[in-house]
Amino acid sequence: MKRYLILIIIMLLPVSVSALTADEVMKKSQAAFLYQGRDFKARVTMKLISKGGQERVRELTMLRKNYGEAGGDQKYFMYFFRPADVKDMTFMVNKYPAKDDDRWLFVPAINMVRRIAAQDKSSSFVGSDFTYEDVSGRDIEDDTHTVVKEEKIGEKDSYVIKSAPKAQDADYSYKISWVDKASFLPLKEEYYDKRGELYRVFTADEVKDVKGFPTVTKRTMKNLQSGHRTESAFTKADYNIGTEDSLFSERFLKQPPKKWIE
């Protein structure tokens, strides 16, 4: 019994004595939030809700495939169901760390694929309160991260990390993230503007286990200054579905295969 106890203490020792640095927490968080599995698919329903309560709905299927390690290249394929004026549109992003994305849009009404300029990652994604960076992530190296404290958020122990952009490229002056110690998913994020005022709040409203991967299946981004918010729900979420490389091509942008988008 004593031997087992010693063994358990030895096994726990490295973890308990060497606390994670802020960079390590953010790397693990990025891996858990945006790089889980070899590939990922979900039906995303975004409700854009104005201060007055008017709702607009954006519905799409999002497919993501990793190329390399967490933090490395990724490809995204999106197919839009709603609203009606963008139905059948598809959108493809090749995301690279440390350089601009390649983005292509397919416009079905004139059967045209065009490349679109993609310099501003802090631009709104389809008019929602989420930015492109919120959807596909931001390079860890672009910010300086520090552990502010550790605290419980709800029932969950979390690291509280402050991230400040190294360059003047972001809309925020700093961001505070609450990262779940168990799953490394971000449970809450607060974005402070250049005057130091809180203006955007992200909350992970529902976390579900999908094929063994804890996944944020409901999330909200609220803009405190405009009163506008976006609620995003993932249904039919799935990992390691065997997405082929050829999906991410002009051929399938024009004719998205039903088996991947349904």
Added chain:
Amino acid sequence: MSQESRIKLAVCALCSIFCILSSAFASDVSIHGFIQGNYSFNTGSSNPDGKDMKWAEERAQLKLDASKDSLNFFMKADVFYDHIDDASHLEFREGYADFTASGFDLRAGRQIITWGLGDLLFINDVFPKDFEAFFSGRPLEYLKKGVDGVKLGMYPSFASAELIVVPFFEPNNFPDPKRFHMFDPMSQITEREEKKPSITPDNTEIALRMYRDVAGLDASVYFYRGFFRRSSMLPDSLTAPTRMDLFFPGLSVYGASLQGRALDGVLSLEAGYYDSRQDGDGMDPMIPNSHVRFLTGYQRQLWEDFALGLQYYGEYMNDYSEYKTNLPSGFPEEKKFRDLVSVRLTQFLAHQTLKLSFFAFYGPSEKDYLLNPEVKYNFTDSVWAATGANIFGGGKEWTQFGSLNKNDNLYVQIRYEF
């Protein structure tokens, strides 16, 4: 068989296919469409026939989509009431069957094909267009017309290819002379007959595009063998003409394009050689000479939801001295080199529900212009409206936009989409 009866037959055939399909696999059938109003008011002069509007219609579009395994059927048909001519029409916009296999796919029927990189400038997009729709303030999708043909897509590992075979020639649609003031060097001859290329294996249009990624850039090469889509005039006599035929001279196009990230934006390069097969030496003044077209485009997002697009386009005529020598008197002389610059500004506001845009062409060689400001607002997820203007001017009475000088219009589009 006439065009009209061909359309009717195709619509009937497709409707029957849809009825069978819908009952066979009801779960895979989707129906969408819209109802729209589209009106365009003259702001300068009345039309040549005295009317005050360039366009006035109510329109309904139905899109049917059905699929089963590797087969897919699609149909898009419009019915509309035209208030200017007081007539209703059925327009069969698209209708095709797709077969998809792992290494290739096939699409047969009426389909819209868009190639090339230009923004309202066309080099390797040799497919039919409706310029009247564009100049009348109709939604942009109506600038493109379908072709009746077969497209074969092939995807070997070294490159992808699209081969298009079109047995039925479709010309471009230019503004109606009853609605638009335009330059016509032979306006005194009213007896005209349009003669499309006859439907023979020899006259079948062939278009090929091969494309692949080259060092992170999208590279394409293009080939087309068919006809100019703007008719040439063949008067019965050059000195005292009484009637004329409008015909479509043979054309081959060899082109290439390259597009990729550069200078913090997207850079596009495209070029094409237009081989005028029936006027190889440039001696026939009624047929366009062979020429080279090229285009450089650049687009960049300058701040959130604001994009800037710039283009420079040039057209260089071959055998210019032969053209000049043979040009009949009274005909305006085209320049050896013609160029155009364009700018497009787009700003989205209010969570991308409000779009302000401005597009302009200016011809440095012709000194003429086209301006198109537009505001579009999505009232809800299913209702949007747009209003804008087409303003033409500068240049001479026969230049591209100068000739449209008296056709300025203000347009409104309202659409309910489902």
